[in-house]
Amino acid sequence: MDSTFVVGIDVGGQTSKIGVVDARGTVLAQTVIRTDTYDHVEPYIAELAEAVNKLIKESGTEGKVRGIGVGAPNGNYYTGTIESAPNLKWAHDRVEFSKLLSEAMGGLPVALTNDANAAAVGEMTYGAARGMKNFIMITLGTGVGSGIVINGEVVYGHDGFAGELGHVAAVRNNGRTCGCGKTGCLETYASATGVARTAREWLELTDEPSVLRGLDTIASKDVYEAAKDGDKLALKIFEFTGKILGRSFADFIAFSSPEAIVLFGGLARAKEFLTEPIEEAMNANVLPLWRGKVKIVYSQLKESDAAILGASALAWEL
Amino acid sequence: MDSTFVVGIDVGGQTSKIGVVDARGTVLAQTVIRTDTYDHVEPYIAELAEAVNKLIKESGTEGKVRGIGVGAPNGNYYTGTIESAPNLKWAHDRVEFSKLLSEAMGGLPVALTNDANAAAVGEMTYGAARGMKNFIMITLGTGVGSGIVINGEVVYGHDGFAGELGHVAAVRNNGRTCGCGKTGCLETYASATGVARTAREWLELTDEPSVLRGLDTIASKDVYEAAKDGDKLALKIFEFTGKILGRSFADFIAFSSPEAIVLFGGLARAKEFLTEPIEEAMNANVLPLWRGKVKIVYSQLKESDAAILGASALAWEL
Numbered sequence: 146m147d148s149t150f151v152v153g154i155d156v157g158g159q160t161s162k163i164g165v166v167d168a169r170g171t172v173l174a175q176t177v178i179r180t181d182t183y184d185h186v187e188p189y190i191a192e193l194a195e196a197v198n199k200l201i202k203e204s205g206t207e208g209k210v211r212g213i214g215v216g217a218p219n220g221n222y223y224t225g226t227i228e229s230a231p232n233l234k235w236a237h238d239r240v241e242f243s244k245l246l247s248e249a250m251g252g253l254p255v256a257l258t259n260d261a262n263a264a265a266v267g268e269m270t271y272g273a274a275r276g277m278k279n280f281i282m283i284t285l286g287t288g289v290g291s292g293i294v295i296n297g298e299v300v301y302g303h304d305g306f307a308g309e310l311g312h313v314a315a316v317r318n319n320g321r322t323c324g325c326g327k328t329g330c331l332e333t334y335a336s337a338t339g340v341a342r343t344a345r346e347w348l349e350l351t352d353e354p355s356v357l358r359g360l361d362t363i364a365s366k367d368v369y370e371a372a373k374d375g376d377k378l379a380l381k382i383f384e385f386t387g388k389i390l391g392r393s394f395a396d397f398i399a400f401s402s403p404e405a406i407v408l409f410g411g412l413a414r415a416k417e418f419l420t421e422p423i424e425e426a427m428n429a430n431v432l433p434l435w436r437g438k439v440k441i442v443y444s445q446l447k448e449s450d451a452a453i454l455g456a457s458a459l460a461w462e463l
Numbered sequence: 464m465d466s467t468f469v470v471g472i473d474v475g476g477q478t479s480k481i482g483v484v485d486a487r488g489t490v491l492a493q494t495v496i497r498t499d500t501y502d503h504v505e506p507y508i509a510e511l512a513e514a515v516n517k518l519i520k521e522s523g524t525e526g527k528v529r530g531i532g533v534g535a536p537n538g539n540y541y542t543g544t545i546e547s548a549p550n551l552k553w554a555h556d557r558v559e560f561s562k563l564l565s566e567a568m569g570g571l572p573v574a575l576t577n578d579a580n581a582a583a584v585g586e587m588t589y590g591a592a593r594g595m596k597n598f599i600m601i602t603l604g605t606g607v608g609s610g611i612v613i614n615g616e617v618v619y620g621h622d623g624f625a626g627e628l629g630h631v632a633a634v635r636n637n638g639r640t641c642g643c644g645k646t647g648c649l650e651t652y653a654s655a656t657g658v659a660r661t662a663r664e665w666l667e668l669t670d671e672p673s674v675l676r677g678l679d680t681i682a683s684k685d686v687y688e689a690a691k692d693g694d695k696l697a698l699k700i701f702e703f704t705g706k707i708l709g710r711s712f713a714d715f716i717a718f719s720s721p722e723a724i725v726l727f728g729g730l731a732r733a734k735e736f737l738t739e740p741i742e743e744a745m746n747a748n749v750l751p752l753w754r755g756k757v758k759i760v761y762s763q764l765k766e767s768d769a770a771i772l773g774a775s776a777l778a779w780e781l
Contacts, residue, residue, distance in 0.1 A: 295618055295625075300613055300718075300719055302613070303722040304752075313714040313718075314710065317710070395631075396632060397718070399626075400628065402619075432630050
């Protein structure tokens with residue numbers, strides 16, 4: 146068997162990134178197609194398959210590709226389906242994604258999971274979690290996603306949807322309204338969106354001076370830039386965000402006792418402001434036996450490649 | 464190989480229960496020795512081994528015992544040790560329990576874990592979780608213990624101590640002080656002790672009439688009896704307890720997406736008062752995709768046998 150490459154596809158709301166990857170995690174070639182110009186799955190799959198075939202040809206890996214790994218919102222590992230994904234117009238209902246793509250690719254096997262689980266597999270295969278058998282990946286992007294690895298295996302649970310740690314209760318009473326319909330979810334505080342929300346709330350509720358007051362709209366990136374410039378309110382916002390994360394991490398540790406929690410995503414770039422408050426709150430809220438023992442580490446995958454690598458890593462297990 | 468029996472040992476703070484068990488989960492013979500009369504582990508192990516040998520002889524299973532499973536507070540599956548167990552005088556430090564017992568038993572293999580993990584294995588092998596690959600066992604006793612099963616395997620985590628769900632934050636602010644040194648832990652509310660504590664608190668804080676007012680000391684059993692007699696305050700206490708449990712269960716579901724949560728232990732006897740508020744709070748706090756889908760079930764093991772059965776079930780995996 147000389148199949149020594151895999152294809153990784155990261156299906157996002159706007160674009161789908163495709164890459165051909167070798168066993169060391171080098172992305173040999175990559176390309177992008179639109180995701181949001183399709184109302185139905187069939188034409189989208191047709192273009193996706195065409196792009197994959199073209200990329201395989203261009204990278205000189207024809208006949209050597211072992212399989213395709215896909216990370217997609219609401220992707221279900223067990224069934225290979227994408228279900229009720231609000232950001233994918235062609236997947237508001239249930240879509241047999243793996244089956245359709247495999248058929249369009251002449252029977253090449255396809256493995257599918259959600260983006261955060263894919264990121265966890267990527268980190269375990271090529272990144273910061275190499276050699277770890279028990280860790281929790283937390284993706285801090287627009288939302289908060291998670292991929293849980295226990296004994297070297299991603300946790301999919303009874304139905305394939307395990308690992309929704311962005312929706313545990315970070316705040317029980319009077320918590321912020323979440324897109325999922327609940328209140329107080331971790332992702333309403335500890336995502337990029339959550340950080341911007343904290344900024345807007347605090348600017349309105351206090352008179353504290355801050356460079357953020359001059360801005361028309363505030364994104365988490367603005368809060369990060371302000372913190373780097375020493376803005377006190379921005380620094381406090383990251384302290385608060387880290388505390389909220391650390392408290393929840395303590396509960397996660399009680400569950401699966403991981404070796405490390407691996408952080409990834411846009412907001413994880415603010416590590417110089419997050420690590421200390423996370424560790425402080427985490428250690429204050431775990432049982433004594435774990436105090437100071439669980440590492441907070443950051444993704445080691447190149448950000449532009451990470452989503453493709455995560456998805457591709459799934460395909461090695463096919 | 465004609466070894467078709469196992470021995471289960473439940474090491475409790477006061478007594479240690481020993482039983483010889485067959486593959487169907489029938490306890491052929493059982494006995495009890497004291498745990499609390501020993502300051503050192505060696506004489507305790509000596510008496511334990513003697514009692515086990517006697518029981519094997521009495522039950523006519525000599526030469527047919529495959530191994531010994533032990534459930535003990537702070538028992539570590541990976542290392543076979545018991546560490547800093549506050550309720551075991553001879554295990555305030557680290558004790559090489561499995562090794563010592565196996566030596567005393569002429570080399571018979573010994574598997575050790577904590578009581579709640581043992582209960583989970585027992586339920587999976589002989590009880591309410593037969594055929595389930597993903598469930599969470601919650602033991603509602605003096606404290607709250609847990610055993611998590613994912614993909615048919617107990618979760619031990621990086622260090623062997625995973626599954627301490629009694630110590631997640633049920634209440635974040637001004638929570639009750641827990642024996643572990645933290646505040647707001649689930650077990651300060653939802654254990655037998657927690658229920659009695661709620662009763663004492665509410666009797667002091669309100670003027671509500673209740674038969675519980677007449678009692679010198681209040682145990683959870685008294686609250687249960689009062690609830691059965693229709694005492695309104697007692698009924699409210701169970702509603703509150705169920706709500707606290709259900710909210711935390713929602714977070715557990717976001718983690719491992721289990722098929723069911725299995726309840727066991729003294730307090731689980733109050734199921735007629737707990738199930739409804741648990742399910743209500745749980746379903747109000749999970750993501751829509753899990754609403755109404757995760758079962759709350761109760762242990763099916765005979766209470767007097769359950770601890771022995773749980774421990775014994777471990778030995779089948781040896």
